Amino acid sequence: MPVDKDNVSTASGEASVSSSGNQTKPATKKKRNLPGMPDPEAEVIALSPKTLLATNRFVCEICSKGFQRDQNLQLHRRGHNLPWKLRQRSSKEVRKRVYVCPELTCVHHDPSRALGDLTGIKKHFCRKHGEKKWKCDKCSKKYAVQSDWKAHSKVCGTREYKCDCGTVFSRRDSFITHRAFCDALAEESARSQTVVKANSENDSKVLAGDSPPTPTTSVMSSGLQTQNLELPENNPPQVIEEAQAVTALSGSCGSNSSSTCSTSNGGATCNSSSVFASLFASSTASGTLQSQTPAFSDLIRAMGVPDHPADISGPSSSEAISLRLSTTAASPIFATGGQERRQYAMPPQLQPAMSATALLQKAAQMGAAATNASLLRGFGIVSSSSALASSGQQDGVQWGQQQVESESGSVPAGLGLGLPCDGGSGLKELMMGTPSMFGPKHTTLDFLGLGMAAGGTAGGGLSALITSIGGGLDVTAAAAAAAAAAAFGNGEFSGKDIGRSS
Amino acid sequence: MNWERKGIRLVHLLKHCAKLTESGNYFDADIALYRLSSLASPDGDSLQRVATHFSEALACCQVAKNLRGVPKVLRLVKTLSTPEQQLVKQLFFDFYPFLNIAYTITNRTIIEAMEGETTINVLDLSPSSGAVQWIRLMQGLKERFPNTPCLKITVTAIHEKKEVLEQMGLHLGVEAERLHFHFQFNPVVSSLESLDPETLPIKKGEPLAISCVLQLHSLLATDDDNAKQNMKKVNPSPDSALSPFSPCPSRKMDCFLYGLWKLQPKVMVITEQESNVNGSSLTQRVDRALNFYGALFDCLEASISRTLVWRTLFEKMLLGEEIKNIVACEGVERKERHEKLETWIPRLELAGFRRVPISSNGIWLATRMLQNYVPGYNIRQENKCLFIYWKEIPLFSVSAWKF
Numbered sequence: 001m002p003v004d005k006d007n008v009s010t011a012s013g014e015a016s017v018s019s020s021g022n023q024t025k026p027a028t029k030k031k032r033n034l035p036g037m038p039d040p041e042a043e044v045i046a047l048s049p050k051t052l053l054a055t056n057r058f059v060c061e062i063c064s065k066g067f068q069r070d071q072n073l074q075l076h077r078r079g080h081n082l083p084w085k086l087r088q089r090s091s092k093e094v095r096k097r098v099y100v101c102p103e104l105t106c107v108h109h110d111p112s113r114a115l116g117d118l119t120g121i122k123k124h125f126c127r128k129h130g131e132k133k134w135k136c137d138k139c140s141k142k143y144a145v146q147s148d149w150k151a152h153s154k155v156c157g158t159r160e161y162k163c164d165c166g167t168v169f170s171r172r173d174s175f176i177t178h179r180a181f182c183d184a185l186a187e188e189s190a191r192s193q194t195v196v197k198a199n200s201e202n203d204s205k206v207l208a209g210d211s212p213p214t215p216t217t218s219v220m221s222s223g224l225q226t227q228n229l230e231l232p233e234n235n236p237p238q239v240i241e242e243a244q245a246v247t248a249l250s251g252s253c254g255s256n257s258s259s260t261c262s263t264s265n266g267g268a269t270c271n272s273s274s275v276f277a278s279l280f281a282s283s284t285a286s287g288t289l290q291s292q293t294p295a296f297s298d299l300i301r302a303m304g305v306p307d308h309p310a311d312i313s314g315p316s317s318s319e320a321i322s323l324r325l326s327t328t329a330a331s332p333i334f335a336t337g338g339q340e341r342r343q344y345a346m347p348p349q350l351q352p353a354m355s356a357t358a359l360l361q362k363a364a365q366m367g368a369a370a371t372n373a374s375l376l377r378g379f380g381i382v383s384s385s386s387a388l389a390s391s392g393q394q395d396g397v398q399w400g401q402q403q404v405e406s407e408s409g410s411v412p413a414g415l416g417l418g419l420p421c422d423g424g425s426g427l428k429e430l431m432m433g434t435p436s437m438f439g440p441k442h443t444t445l446d447f448l449g450l451g452m453a454a455g456g457t458a459g460g461g462l463s464a465l466i467t468s469i470g471g472g473l474d475v476t477a478a479a480a481a482a483a484a485a486a487a488f489g490n491g492e493f494s495g496k497d498i499g500r501s502s
Numbered sequence: 503m504n505w506e507r508k509g510i511r512l513v514h515l516l517k518h519c520a521k522l523t524e525s526g527n528y529f530d531a532d533i534a535l536y537r538l539s540s541l542a543s544p545d546g547d548s549l550q551r552v553a554t555h556f557s558e559a560l561a562c563c564q565v566a567k568n569l570r571g572v573p574k575v576l577r578l579v580k581t582l583s584t585p586e587q588q589l590v591k592q593l594f595f596d597f598y599p600f601l602n603i604a605y606t607i608t609n610r611t612i613i614e615a616m617e618g619e620t621t622i623n624v625l626d627l628s629p630s631s632g633a634v635q636w637i638r639l640m641q642g643l644k645e646r647f648p649n650t651p652c653l654k655i656t657v658t659a660i661h662e663k664k665e666v667l668e669q670m671g672l673h674l675g676v677e678a679e680r681l682h683f684h685f686q687f688n689p690v691v692s693s694l695e696s697l698d699p700e701t702l703p704i705k706k707g708e709p710l711a712i713s714c715v716l717q718l719h720s721l722l723a724t725d726d727d728n729a730k731q732n733m734k735k736v737n738p739s740p741d742s743a744l745s746p747f748s749p750c751p752s753r754k755m756d757c758f759l760y761g762l763w764k765l766q767p768k769v770m771v772i773t774e775q776e777s778n779v780n781g782s783s784l785t786q787r788v789d790r791a792l793n794f795y796g797a798l799f800d801c802l803e804a805s806i807s808r809t810l811v812w813r814t815l816f817e818k819m820l821l822g823e824e825i826k827n828i829v830a831c832e833g834v835e836r837k838e839r840h841e842k843l844e845t846w847i848p849r850l851e852l853a854g855f856r857r858v859p860i861s862s863n864g865i866w867l868a869t870r871m872l873q874n875y876v877p878g879y880n881i882r883q884e885n886k887c888l889f890i891y892w893k894e895i896p897l898f899s900v901s902a903w904k905f
Contacts, residue, residue, distance in 0.1 A: 354506060355803065356549035356796035357895060362506075363513035 042096040044111045049102045052122055103129045509549050512541045516556055520788035523564050535561055544814060548803035552796050555822040559829035566830050582819060584663050590820040591630045593812055598801060599875045600890055600898050603868040604715050604773040605635040607888060609642050610864030611902050612711040615769035621654045623710040627694060628717035629659040633673035644681045654684040658702060662693050694721055695754065699761030712762060712770040721755045722780060722839040759853035766905045775840035776889060776896040779828050791828050795821060797895045805876040843887055843899040855903040860888050
């Protein structure tokens with residue numbers, strides 16, 4: 001890029017010929033210094049904000065027309081048909097110029113951290129210290145530099161990641177994090193399961209009266225009739241699976257009625273059981289019946305995902321809740337007999353909660369293997385070290401705030417040695433300062449990006465801490481974990497763009 | 503459908519966390535725990551509750567693997583005082599039918615075995631529920647043998663805390679007097695591990711009944727590292743302390759059982775949890791314990807209101823503590839080493855005991871008793887032993903033995 005001679009602190013309109021428009025690229029490619037680490041021989045230019053932001057810095061001396069670019073000015077000057085003598089610009093050797101940010105608090109205000117490109121420093125100044133005047137109309141994202149805004153609006157809405165659950169993401173990392181925990185995965189497999197189960201459920205009639213057309217009332221009435229706790233002595237009741245199911249419903253009222261009738265429990269009358277029964281009868285949804293029965297007679301295979309999930313909701317459960325006898329509230333528990341036990345006998349929750357047993361078995365069927373990777377996938381955690389390398393590289397961009405850019409390449413390598421070589425001060429603080437290793441709140445929070453002060457080093461420090469204490473901790477695992485931690489921190493909040501604009 | 507997905511996700515996450523913890527992948531396990539903390543809840547449904555306690559246990563496990571002082575202090579905080587222990591044991595008795603059934607069957611079996619005797623000795627290795635069991639036994643004896651004059655009953659009870667034994671002796675004495683029995687109470691303040699059966703004040707030659715309810719497995723607690731080393735020499739079996747063919751599965755247990763056998767009991771009734779959480783692999787333990795305690799939490803969910811404070815207390819102070827012991831403790835500290843009956847049988851037979859059938863009267867009584875509880879509990883007799891089920895999941899086993 002040709003050097004702009006004009007941009008010395010006094011904006012002079014010196015029209016020096018730099019033959020920029022006609023200049024061909026030099027044979028050797030221009031050497032580029034690392035950003036933020038300028039050539040020590042370069043000339044440092046400090047511009048005032050006004051000068052920096054001024055447009056039309058190049059002014060034609062003939063007609064005083066202002067141009068934003070020197071090239072444009074030269075092109076314009078050609079049109080003036082200048083005599084040959086004045087056409088050429090003085091071609092003195094120019095030194096490389098670097099620019100400092102006029103903002104005092106900025107790190108690039110220091111000449112040793114100056115930026116080498118004028119356009120770059122202008123953009124930096126606007127981005128960091130300027131107000132965001134440009135807004136994307138699609139997604140309401142704001143930008144201070146017009147070119148940024150233009151670039152974004154080209155991309156906005158074009159590249160989208162869509163999760164199975166319907167949520168749309170523009171960023172890959174937030175998409176991946178979401179997908180790891182998205183319930184859609186489980187639902188899909190659950191759906192495929194229920195397709196199978198629905199067939200088997202129809203076949204194996206676990207309950208008497210399982211089929212939907214059975215009116216609720218008839219089951220209830222038969223249930224109430226069969227509930228007869230005073231069983232004849234010579235007929236020891238065998239535990240019957242089917243009867244159990246019927247008593248599942250009536251048993252609850254049965255036990256209720258027995259408890260309320262037989263225990264002298266301050267006023268809870270036998271009427272309550274009939275009210276309860278009538279509630280059951282009146283509850284319209286046969287789905288309620290069905291939803292309850294799976295919870296009860298839910299045997300290992302017949303995984304009753306209720307056919308009418310919509311029916312299992314507020315109305316019936318709230319009725320049951322209101323009916324819930326207050327006997328359980330403050331009942332004394334110390335008793336040698338079995339009486340108080342009955343006070344605990346509760347009408348079962350009418351919420352559609354599946355039993356823990358059923359969920360455990362279902363989860364075992366679904367197999368952990370498929371979901372193991374996805375459980376923590378969003379954090380870039382894969383147990384093999386080769387994946388570490390790839391994820392480390394890939395996450396390198398997201399890892400760094402801008403000040404960590406230079407270290408992003410070195411941190412994984414540093415961790416590979418067991419201790420991060422860079423950022424040593426942060427590490428030492430962690431080693432000495434933190435009393436307990438697990439869950440020092442600030443570092444844990446840092447993992448999650450709540451205080452992104454030293455996200456990278458915090459992770460590195462903690463892993464080194466654990467390495468020193470835990471002994472046999474695999475270093476690659478620690479590195480993977482630290483990478484994961486930082487990526488996790490970024491991934492979790494990437495939507496809010498903490499990583500980008502600090 | 504949402505809760506089902508969440509539930510399955512929760513289960514997978516728990517097992518995954520266990521795997522990570524076992525493999526030493528602490529960061530990932532920590533992340534899993536973080537996620538678990540938002541999915542699990544001590545006030546939610548049964549799976550959420552059991553997941554809360556398992557998550558806590560896994561967190562303790564993780565801490566215990568790296569630090570020494572922290573887990574000790576944490577355990578110190580959670581130590582229950584004697585009244586608290588009694589409270590939760592009482593709650594266990596109230597909430598579940600298991601103890602009730604165990605006592606009924608034990609008593610019936612003892613009564614039948616003691617037919618015609620005038621002096622009865624009882625050795626109680628697990629007197630945690632107070633005097634309830636033996637009061638019932640005395641009542642049962644009176645009922646069964648109303649004409650036997652001056653039945654003499656001696657109860658020897660082993661417990662670590664003196665005050666528990668004192669209370670028990672008091673209650674038993676009152677009841678015995680009411681029923682006109684000759685009664686003698688021998689309290690022995692000792693833990694089971696340090697007990698030498700030969701030193702017990704039991705008269706040889708008199709009929710003896712032994713009862714041990716959910717306590718015997720604590721003797722399986724060994725210093726696992728040593729046991730593993732010894733076993734590797736002979737037979738690399740995947741599960742520790744399970745194959746009866748290994749030379750020293752549990753020395754303590756074998757000695758104790760042999761000591762009991764030498765007392766020549768007429769009948770011994772053992773009630774134990776029917777689950778195998780005595781493995782050395784953490785993931786295996788978590789897996790099996792999840793099934794077992796999931797069922798226990800389900801029983802509570804089906805019978806007791808979620809808002810009842812005693813229920814949460816009980817879950818926290820008893821079930822949660824057991825879970826923590828299974829998951830987070832190692833070596834001698836891990837007392838909750840449940841094993842299935844199929845592994846108890848060879849052990850007891852090795853010590854010399856022979857199996858006797860359970861009292862069918864007792865089974866019938868127990869079945870009737872179950873009607874007072876929420877439906878879902880079953881009793882089944884298999885292989886001359888009794889199993890108590892919750893919805894097809896065997897939870898407890900009762901077996902009877904004799905000298």
